[in-house]
Amino acid sequence: MTDASTPADEVRPVTILFADIVGSTALGERLAPDEVKALVGECVTMMSRAVEEYGGMVQAYAGDGICAYFGVPAAHDDDPERAARTGLRILEVVAEYTREVEAAWGLADFAVRVGINSGQAAVGQVGGAEPGSVALGDATNVAARLQSLAAPGTILIGEAAARRLAHRFVLEPASEFEVKGRTAPVRASRLVGPKARGTEVGATPLAGRDDEMAQLLGALGDLVAGRGRIVLLLGDPGMGKTRLLGELRTLAGQRVTWLEGHCLSYGGLAAWPFVDALLGWLGAEIGEPEIAVRTKARAKLGALFGDELEELLPSLGRLLRLRVEGADDSGSAERIQTAYVRWLEALARQGPVVIALEDVHWMDTPTRELGEAVLALAESAPVAIILTAELAPSSEGAALRLRALGNHGHRTTEIPLGPLSDEAAEEMLTGILGSEVDAVTRMGLVREAEGNPLYVEELARALLERGLEPRGRTWTVTVRADLLPPALENLLVARIDRLSAGARQLAPTAAAI
Ligand SMILES: Nc1ncnc2c1ncn2[C@@H]1O[C@H](COP(=O)(O)OP(=O)(O)O)[C@@H](O)[C@H]1O
Ligand SMILES: [Mg+2]
Structure with a gap:
């Protein structure tokens, strides 16, 4: 009998990421071997941290690199996406590290190559005293090969991963290559980065869902007439929550200010979906230089708040992790909540506002707390809060739903998405x-x-x-x-x-x- 800690071998879908540092030999000409080892070790540690940040598992450290799995021991709906974001994060942290190494030692050719592939792998335990999971098979071999072929500072991905990522990430075709033991050549793509917001399009026309769309349009009508609303779109993964939200966004057009934040299955920053929504409104992306975001925040919030800017900016700045001066308690949950609600109120004075929070079954406690304050806005301002969720009884998102139904029932519409006809x-x-x-x-x-x-x-x-x-x-x-x-x-x-x-x-x- 096996238990959860010693799973029997099984074949399952896994996404494999290999990352390897190049250019460390040049360091050897300037530094002592133990110093090179320390620098490379530090870099590998940062790469491992990126893997863990996105819920992956570092399976092995090999020379100057790592091999990581997404989907072992537990699969997630979005393992390829997690691996892609990890790869991009690795490029980012290594680039930063390279700048430090360059500043300190005058050596610039320190870089990382990443290979990612998805596929079936036989997952099982190897090793004696400290056994670790390994995923063996063609998919792993191809990932390793992709890594070795990637130009320094780039990510190459395999076909199966590319299919899963094409709708959310910018991919460029790279060359085909041979892998030993395979007859057909492998087609590789270069992973460039996430697609800009709003460019993810539904491929096929909307089918069915007439009643659900009618309910959503009813809520939109109320909002445009000046009444606040709360809408809960509930359904299993793939049922069309995001799609219906997209349809509504298109139909709402310029009549509303549309804000959107996504809860992430791997957590991310505290209160991330609200950070996401604010960044979107600022026209900023995560990963942009801090000074660029700070500049946009000052400009856009200044235009909105006028004299109140100096009072509210420190708290919103803390939420966005910006370097802004302010009172010591400006980063307290309470101050951040107040500032965020004031921001939405100010927007709503200019016209109706939709704030859509996606996949709230993944939300963390700070998000739920801020969410409760935002729900209350539906009572007093033309703000519609739209939540999408899978029904997960004990999540923070479920608590937020109960709050909506319990405290703001007369403003709330629940739309469960059943199977399509x-x-x-x-x-x-x-x-x-x-x-x-x-x-x-x-x-x-x-x-x-x-x-x-x-x-x-x-x-x-x-x-x-x-x-x-x-x-x-x-x-x-x-x-x-x-x-x-x-x-x-x-x-x-x-x-x-x-x-x-x-x-x-x-x-x-x-x-x-
Ligand atoms: N009613 C529909 N008609 C056509 N395509 C749909 C419909 N509902 C969902 N889809 C498509 O199915 C896929 C999954 O839908 P999505 O909205 O992402 O699901 P969810 O957000 O509930 O996980 C998307 O590609 C979406 O465009
Ligand atoms: Mg969705």
Whole structure:
């Protein structure tokens, strides 16, 4: 009998990241070997910290680099995205470190190369006294090879990871290369950075969801007429929460000031979604130089607040981690709350405001506390607070929902997103596959997808990618386990990982059906 701490070997979707420092040999000409070792060690430590920040696991330290897994021991819906953000963070911290090394020793050619790949890997325990998990297989080999091919200061990613990241990140095609033991060449892409806000577009037209859209438009109408509202969009991953929010944003257009913040599964800064919303309004991105953000904050908040700027800026500055002078208590939760609410009130005096907080089942305590203060604004100002969430009973997000229903019930609309109707799922399929696909195939896909739009998309795309093979007059399609697209697989495995170890024992059998 195995327990959770010694999982049996299993094949599962994993995203693997390799990062390696180059240029440390040049340091050897200037410094003693133990000094070089200390500098490189420091750099490796910073890279490991980046991995942990995003919930990955450092599996090994090899020479001047690391190998990390995302999805071991537990899978997350967004493992490839976590790995991508980790890779970008690693480039950032190493670049900063390089500047320090250059300033101190006059050596500039210190850099890091990163390779990322997603795929199936056999995960199991190796080692005696201190066993560690390893993920073995083609996916890992390709990730290592990508790393070795990356130019210093860049990230190369494999095909499966690229598919998962294309909607959120800027990718550039890189060259194809051979991997020993593989017949087909591997196509690599360079991961450039996250896409700018608002450029993520829905690929297919909205299918179904008429009632839900009507409810959302009702709330929007109230808001534009000057009444505050709270809307809770609830549903499992992939059900279309983000999509409906996007539709509403488009329909609202210029009539409202739209603010948006995302709760992150890996935590991030305290009260991050509110930081995110404020940064978005300032037209700033995370990772921008502090002075640039500070300049934007002074300019935009100054125009809004006038004389009150010096009173409110220190607290908002603390929230944004800016270097602003102010009273000692300006960073207290209470002062930050007051300043944030005053900011929203000032905006609402100019016109209706939507503040959308995404995936609140992941929110932390400071976010919930600030969230409660913001909810109260729906009573007094033309502010609509829209929360999207998965139902997770014991989360901070669930507490915020209860607060909305309990204290502001008459302002609150709850919209649960159930499965799409078969007609709507078919409509989506037609949008993706065209009208060529026969009815039997179509019905098979609709059944497999269980009304979840993400599943519809992923199954349809998988079919397209593997090629539709005409056999006789119909297309062949059997949606087997080996056809399970990576996004879907992550969702399913993440779901299984949330189950108890006991229930998990059954899962492999279930998956084989
Ligand atoms: N009603 C719909 N019609 C067409 N596509 C949809 C619909 N709902 C969701 N989608 C698509 O399905 C995918 C998953 O939806 P998303 O909004 O990201 O789910 P969630 O935010 O609930 O996890 C997205 O690509 C989205 O564009
Ligand atoms: Mg979403």
